[in-house]
Amino acid sequence: MIRQAISCDICGTEKKQTNHWFVAYDQGEELRVSGWNSRNRLRPGSKHLCGQACVHKLVATSWPGP
Ligand SMILES: [Zn+2]
Numbered sequence: 001m002i003r004q005a006i007s008c009d010i011c012g013t014e015k016k017q018t019n020h021w022f023v024a025y026d027q028g029e030e031l032r033v034s035g036w037n038s039r040n041r042l043r044p045g046s047k048h049l050c051g052q053a054c055v056h057k058l059v060a061t062s063w064p065g066p
Pocket of ligand 1: 011049050051
């Protein structure tokens with residue numbers, strides 16, 4: 001089994017044993033954020049986020065402002 005290094009798409013932190021990571025992906029025109037699981041993290045174009053702080057940063061940068 002090849003172990004792939006995973007790092008946060010926002011801050012670049014490398015994923016280690018911690019498991020409070022999130023996966024974000026586009027579904028239609030919506031940005032979906034879900035918990036870390038093997039199904040979602042392999043989606044093409046998905047983003048890996050090390051925690052809620054980075055989820056908020058991603059939403060803030062990809063959400064069109066008023
Ligand atoms: Zn991060």
